[in-house]
Amino acid sequence: MAQAKRASSKKERRQESETLILAAAEKVFAEAGYGGATMQLIADLAGLPKANLHYYFPTKEALYRQVVENIFQIWLEAADAFDEADGPREGLGAYIDAKMEISRRQPAGSKVWAFEVMHRAPIIQDYLETTLMEWTKGRAQLIQGWIEEGLMDPIDPQILLNMIWATTQHYADFSHQIEVLNGSEPLSDAQWAAAKADVKNIILKGLGVK
Incomplete structure (x- = not known):
């Protein structure tokens, strides 16, 4: 029993450390990019010794890839x-809601992804060519079925996905601009709700969704 408790406690400490490291890494990579980020900066922000980072993530690239994979997994x-949807109103509507909420809750992850792709994905090109490609083809087929x-x-499913990504992720990638235009204040709960409703309304109406 005591051995099982020690093992459980060790696992919890490991998970806690990994969570701290990944949260700090997401923020540092979002602000400094891959080239400007250092393991020491991430360790300092996480409040952990640098050796701890190398224990969980041997290299900066391994840590970076995990951050990118995490945000993509959330998406x-x-x-x-x-x-799970019966049609585009439910499916696209719920997807837009979820993507907007991710931009609100985890803007740094979206910024890491944007920074990487805008620099021609030097670290995750293979990820784009495999995981993202497979996911996109599957979603495009589903949209084509609804059409x-x-x-x-009838629209090009890829163009629709590009539009949804661009619109929803704008709220994360350009959060500072949005706050400036909002009187230098973050959007309130009511403003977020209104933004989600308007984005859905504009896209669904434009698609002639039944």
Whole structure:
């Protein structure tokens, strides 16, 4: 019993340390980019010895890839709404809601992704060519199915996905600009709710969703 408790406690400490490291890394990579970030900066922000980072993540690239994979995994989970929906109104609506909420709750992760892609993805090109490509093809096929059922206007599914990504992630990647235009204040709960509703309304109406 005592041995099991020690093992459980050790696992919890490990998870706590990894969570601290990943949160700090996400913030540092978002602000400094891959080239400007250092393991020491991340360790300082996490409040841990630098040796701890290397214990969990042997290299800066390994840590960076984990940060990128984490944000993409969160985006993948947001897309579960596609598979469970009866049609585009429910599926696209829930997806937009989820993506907007991620931009609100985890803006740094989106900024890391944007910074990497804008620099031609030197670290995660393989990820784009495999995981992202496979996911996008699957979602495009589902959207095409809705079109063929007459549930929405015929459009290029890839263009639709690009539009949703650009709009929802704008609220994370350009959060400072949004705050400046909002009187140098973060959006309130009511403003976020209104933004989500308007984004959904504009996109769904533009698609002629039934």
